[in-house]
Amino acid sequence: MLREATQATAQAGKDGIEAPVLDIDPFTETVLADPYPFHAALRETGAVVLLRPYGIYAVGRHEEAKTVLSDDERFMASAGTGMYDLRKPGAWRPRSPLLETDPPEHTKLRAVLTRIISPFVIRKWRADFEVEAERIVERILDLGTFDAVKEIAEGFVLTVFPNAIGVDIPHENAVAIGDMNFNAIGPNNEIFQRSLRKVEPILEWYQKSFQRESMRPGGFGEQIYLAQDASELPADSAPGLVRSFIRGGMDTTIAGIGFALNQLARSPEQWDAIRTEPALVRGAFEEAIRHEAPSQTQFRTVVRETVLGGVRLDADRKVAIFMGAANRDPRRWDHPDSYDIRRGAAGIHLAFGSGAHICIGQMIARLEAEVILSALARRTATIEIAGEPSYRIINTLRTLKELPLRVTRA
């Protein structure tokens, strides 16, 4: 009897148990406004759960989230990194030519693009970024009290990043496009439909913004077109690639800078620390995107039946990876809900993803954050919250809508 029971358990271990069911819709206004109770339920229900409202799997623990993001033999990106399977008829979204490919196709593209935005290239942008940061800091010190999302995070990123690509993006268009793009990764719900209606009047402009004629000479967008001309990149891939950079690079970095400011304004000790020890600025940003992951959810598709965290997964089903939940998994982090710039989260948190698709723009995001936060730390004696912050409601992006701050000159 005992031997039979042991054998049965061993068999269940090898084959995995059926995924426990979680009957919560994570893409409602209520959950998106405060996703943390859902994240806790997701982690506690199981290593992998079946998210009943969508019939897809979901992972929220650090270990399984990292595996799904990085094991491209078991979890493919080429069926779409959004909720819907791009292989099925009626796919309504163009495929991302970089993110929604798997090795070896992805590897070749990634190598060319990594050269185009190499650390050597990026380093040369620092001086221009610093000029813009000084201008912004001077302005907010004059204002005294202001909305830090508009004046600092958006003001800075929406100037320096489009300049680096070599495109013109009006600030108000960028916000509407960001809402739509990050909603489109999730379900086709009313939140997405609302954002789609908002961008309708500017869709024509948006389509043109990543075409060759919109690239200013000297930006890395132009380099992508030149690499296509030299057949280093597939024919006709350049517009989609430039679009991927515009999509991936703006709202995420704005969110991360906003989160760092929100937390630093609540922690005078940590603000003083980055003022006296400027090297801590990097930790302040890295911890901000661990503590609140801008890109909250990405998706993969199960290649063939497999077992993950002791749970059996059927082939062809989508898996939602909740990076925001993994970044606060108590199995991985001590005091996961607190913001600690000395934690050393870089390289461990999943805010930039993991594996082959790990964010290609992470050095750019880090440079932007370092430049603006350092300029602020040098010139600003105190920084404090001047009103309750609010969040934008977007299916897969967490970001502040408004962050009222008050500052004094150093």
Ligand code: HEM
């Ligand atoms: C704080 C800022 C940023 C965050 C939180 C972030 C987050 C991410 C994440 C989570 C992924 C992986 C997606 C997946 O595996 O499904 C990713 C990939 C990507 N990111 Fe970022 N990103 C940031 C900044 C940027 C910037 C500045 C750029 C543009 C220069 C950029 C462009 C991209 C691209 C093109 C990919 C796809 C890479 C590939 O498939 O090989 N991101 N990003």
